[in-house]
Amino acid sequence: MQRVTISVSDEFAAELEAFMARYGYDNRSEALRDLARTGLGQTAVAASEDASGHCYATLAYVYDHHTRDIPRRLTETYHGRHDLTVANLHVHLDHDHCLEVAVLRGATAEVRGFAQAIIAERGVRHGHVTYVPVDIGNETHVHGLSGAQPHTHVRPRG
Numbered sequence: 001m002q003r004v005t006i007s008v009s010d011e012f013a014a015e016l017e018a019f020m021a022r023y024g025y026d027n028r029s030e031a032l033r034d035l036a037r038t039g040l041g042q043t044a045v046a047a048s049e050d051a052s053g054h055c056y057a058t059l060a061y062v063y064d065h066h067t068r069d070i071p072r073r074l075t076e077t078y079h080g081r082h083d084l085t086v087a088n089l090h091v092h093l094d095h096d097h098c099l100e101v102a103v104l105r106g107a108t109a110e111v112r113g114f115a116q117a118i119i120a121e122r123g124v125r126h127g128h129v130t131y132v133p134v135d136i137g138n139e140t141h142v143h144g145l146s147g148a149q150p151h152t153h154v155r156p157r158g
Helices: 010-023 028-047 070-080 108-119
Strands: 054-064 085-092 097-107 124-142 148-156
Touching (some): 010 028, 070 108, 108 124
C-alpha cells in the first residue's frame, strides 16, 4: 500500500467529516478511497463510450474566480475550441465562486478532451460532464413551405 498526502481546505475537511459520520466511516483514508473509487468508476464509464462517434454533453463546474488568471484561462480554452461550444451559462454563487454549465457537441474524443481540460484547470472544483451519444445524418426532405432541402439531423442513440 502506498501513502499519499494531500492538502484540503477547512471547508472540505468539514465536508469529509460530515460524509464520514453520515455513512459510518471510521477513518479518512477509507472514506477517501471509496470516494476516489466512485469517481474513477464514473470516469471509466465516460471513457468507454464510442470515441469514434459524436455526442452532445453538459459540462458543469464551480470555480473560485479569485484563483490566479482563471477567468482568462477558461476564456482562452473556450475560444480555442469554439467549435465545440453550443451554449454557456454563468451563475454567480457568492462573492468568490461561479457555476458554469456548458452544452458541448462534436466528436466524442474531442468533447471529452475539452471537458477534462476545463475540469483539470487550477481553481476548478466540482467538475462533472455527462455525455449523450448521437448519430448525425444528412437528409433531404420537406419542412413547411420551403420544399425539399438537404440538412443535418442529430438523433440521440439508444
